[in-house]
Amino acid sequence: MNTSVMHSPLVLVVSILVLAVGTYGFRLAGPLLRSRITFPPRAERLMETAAVVLLASLVATTGLMEGHEAAGVARPVGVAVAGLLAWRKAPFVVVVLGAAVVTALLRLAGIH
Known part of the structure; x- marks a missing residue:
């Protein structure tokens, strides 16, 4: 396995962006889905x-x-x-x- 790819700045930036978008999506889902889903x-x-x-x-x-x-x-x-x-x-x-x-x-x- 090529470990230099895992340490590249691009991989780090993309990983951070993916996690940021995912976190924002989860936080946004609550208010958007609250009225549509009932328990x-x-x-x-x-x-x-x-x-x-x-x-x-x-x-x-x-x-x-x-x-x-x-x-x-x-x-x-x-x-x-x-x-x-x-x-x-x-x-x-x-x-x-x-x-x-x-x-x-x-x-x-x-x-x-």
């Missing part, structure tokens, strides 16, 4: 629940694990603070900064 109420509830479960699992794995090890105490506490602030409907910047400050202060205190 039963039970399926809509299941999809809403699936989205929440997916986000919760993402938060759990990134908030509690570091590689294949447990993340320690500081990061989960920071994630918990972020969750509390988000639940209290704090602005997004406050949520992110609050989690970062709590995590940094705990690590500064020697709690990792």
Whole structure:
């Protein structure tokens, strides 16, 4: 196999353009098809629940694990603070900064 073709700038640019068009197409399909496709109420509830479960699992794995090890105490506490602030409907910047400050202060205190 000729590996020089895989590293050519043209292949890279074409790949980026194809991915950009595909991404835009998927994002455009939602609003365009929303009125044409209907789901039963039970399926809509299941999809809403699936989205929440997916986000919760993402938060759990990134908030509690570091590689294949447990993340320690500081990061989960920071994630918990972020969750509390988000639940209290704090602005997004406050949520992110609050989690970062709590995590940094705990690590500064020697709690990792």
